Amino acid sequence: MSTTAATTRSRRRAAMTTAAVSTTVDQYDHVAAATYLMKHAGTTALAVLDGRGSNQPIGCITETDIAAATAQGKDLNETRIRDLIAHAHASLTRL
Numbered sequence: 628m629s630t631t632a633a634t635t636r637s638r639r640r641a642a643m644t645t646a647a648v649s650t651t652v653d654q655y656d657h658v659a660a661a662t663y664l665m666k667h668a669g670t671t672a673l674a675v676l677d678g679r680g681s682n683q684p685i686g687c688i689t690e691t692d693i694a695a696a697t698a699q700g701k702d703l704n705e706t707r708i709r710d711l712i713a714h715a716h717a718s719l720t721r722l
Contacts, residue, residue: 653678654685654709658696661688661708675712686712 651674652661661673672689676682692711696703 650674651676651684652688652708654707654712656708657704658688658693658701658706658708658711659703662693662703665690665693675708688712 650664650668650670652664654675655678664673665671672687674684675686675688677685688708688711693703696706696711
């Protein structure tokens, strides 16, 4: 393997690690904010935090969730992330 290939691979790993750490959203954020973060982080999913003092992860939002909301005619600037993941979160709490 050439030095250039190794360097490129290292940069990609660093970028993926950085993206994974910084790609979280609060359940009370607008879906438009999640769309913006996904685009600029180069990812297709974001971890969703509870938005309270503990900031515990409660689920994830994906491009598919956002596409479904768009297809249903929801305004991404008005719809909160919690409205799209509520069904998944509710089923987790019933276990």
